[in-house]
Amino acid sequence: MFLSDKIKCMDEGIAGVRKAIPEVPADVGLCRIMLLIAERLQAELEHKLRPHKLNDSEFRTLIALFAHPNGTSTPGEVCLFTSLGVTNMTRIANALVKRGLITRGPSAEDRRRVVMQITPAGKRFVQKMLPSMLPRLKLLFDGFTHNERSTLNRLLRKLAHNLSKLEHTAGDSP
Amino acid sequence: MFLSDKIKCMDEGIAGVRKAIPEVPADVGLCRIMLLIAERLQAELEHKLRPHKLNDSEFRTLIALFAHPNGTSTPGEVCLFTSLGVTNMTRIANALVKRGLITRGPSAEDRRRVVMQITPAGKRFVQKMLPSMLPRLKLLFDGFTHNERSTLNRLLRKLAHNLSKLEHTAGDSP
DNA sequence: TCATTTTATTTCACCAGTGAAATATGCACC
DNA sequence: GGTGCATATTTCACTGGTGAAATAAAATGA
Numbered sequence: 292m293f294l295s296d297k298i299k300c301m302d303e304g305i306a307g308v309r310k311a312i313p314e315v316p317a318d319v320g321l322c323r324i325m326l327l328i329a330e331r332l333q334a335e336l337e338h339k340l341r342p343h344k345l346n347d348s349e350f351r352t353l354i355a356l357f358a359h360p361n362g363t364s365t366p367g368e369v370c371l372f373t374s375l376g377v378t379n380m381t382r383i384a385n386a387l388v389k390r391g392l393i394t395r396g397p398s399a400e401d402r403r404r405v406v407m408q409i410t411p412a413g414k415r416f417v418q419k420m421l422p423s424m425l426p427r428l429k430l431l432f433d434g435f436t437h438n439e440r441s442t443l444n445r446l447l448r449k450l451a452h453n454l455s456k457l458e459h460t461a462g463d464s465p
Numbered sequence: 466m467f468l469s470d471k472i473k474c475m476d477e478g479i480a481g482v483r484k485a486i487p488e489v490p491a492d493v494g495l496c497r498i499m500l501l502i503a504e505r506l507q508a509e510l511e512h513k514l515r516p517h518k519l520n521d522s523e524f525r526t527l528i529a530l531f532a533h534p535n536g537t538s539t540p541g542e543v544c545l546f547t548s549l550g551v552t553n554m555t556r557i558a559n560a561l562v563k564r565g566l567i568t569r570g571p572s573a574e575d576r577r578r579v580v581m582q583i584t585p586a587g588k589r590f591v592q593k594m595l596p597s598m599l600p601r602l603k604l605l606f607d608g609f610t611h612n613e614r615s616t617l618n619r620l621l622r623k624l625a626h627n628l629s630k631l632e633h634t635a636g637d638s639p
Numbered sequence: 640t641c642a643t644t645t646t647a648t649t650t651c652a653c654c655a656g657t658g659a660a661a662t663a664t665g666c667a668c669c
Numbered sequence: 670g671g672t673g674c675a676t677a678t679t680t681c682a683c684t685g686g687t688g689a690a691a692t693a694a695a696a697t698g699a
Contacts, residue, residue: 307532329503358481372478
């Protein structure tokens with residue numbers, strides 16, 4: 292089922308709810324559409340990776356190492372850049388090691404730490420893979436003017452800012 | 466860690482990648498920000514539900530039934546409105562039945578089908594729960610003008626349209 | 640009518656993320 | 670120099686989504 296059909300159904304559904312409980316604002320539609328888009332976007336990102344038996348988390352991890360000086364970093368630091376949970380990193384790194392795209396070993400300076408390093412094969416993979424994703428990315432923003440892109444960017448960051456403020460407040464007060 | 470910090474780290478990370486591979490466009494940041502927002506938005510939605518031992522999927526299902534004539538529908542139809550996979554519906558319905566919020570039984574007209582019906586307790590739950598989520602939703606769009614909301618809506622739908630077009634094309638051609 | 644196809648739901652095995660707790664090391668302060 | 674706190678990684682049990690296949694009941698049509 293296509294995303295546009297899902298959105299149509301969602302619109303209908305929300306219209307029904309708002310008829311039953313009129314104080315529900317139209318903004319819930321905005322939220323739901325973002326969730327649907329994100330879901331589909333994630334699927335789109337994984338589309339190219341699947342044939343190579345990698346998922347998006349693993350790819351992000353690989354890219355984080357790629358973009359790092361010496362191609363080395365530690366699990367905790369990689370998680371900062373990728374927004375992945377540290378507890379997932381063990382499994383993700385295992386998978387990448389098994390695929391020969393990174394190596395992993397104990398750190399010399401701090402024996403609590405582990406250093407992950409991208410291998411030459413890993414670098415080649417990123418350098419081949421990343422550009423091959425760009426045409427579809429271009430299509431994704433097809434018809435967007437420069438202005439629209441920057442407006443979208445601004446509005447999303449504004450929303451993110453509000454979300455961050457919400458994180459501070461417990462939220463079950465009144 | 467707050468969403469705004471995650472976004473800051475993500476921005477840094479992408480800047481690093483773009484320095485290494487300059488043909489990577491800034492649009493990847495737009496994509497990642499949407500994914501981060503969606504993730505956080507989902508968490509926000511589930512925040513209120515968690516004390517009641519429901520997750521968002523279960524709540525959406527309940528609402529779909531609530532908004533339906535007679536409060537009855539079938540798993541397949543509910544999935545249309547909620548964008549949930551049919552295979553999840555069995556588990557979700559099981560949970561809602563156990564909580565006494567819906568009933569489930571065989572259909573009289575078509576014995577392949579199952580009818581799900583919201584119970585009075587389920588209706589009460591929705592009527593109490595939904596309005597209690599509105600204050601935080603209001604905060605979420607705090608500072609957004611009417612115009613900004615509709616622009617965001619328009620741009621997201623435009624993006625969704627492009628995503629739908631991508632779904633048609635296989636995508637691994639050149 | 641009876642064989643084929645379509646539709647609806649369920650089951651199952653698998654993948655991926657999460658929080659809490661375990662483990663191990665480093666660091667600071669007395 | 671040992672005690673207690675902080676940091677880094679891992680393990681584990683649990684939750685939730687997915688696709689493929691099983692099951693069962695219509696619908697189609699020769």
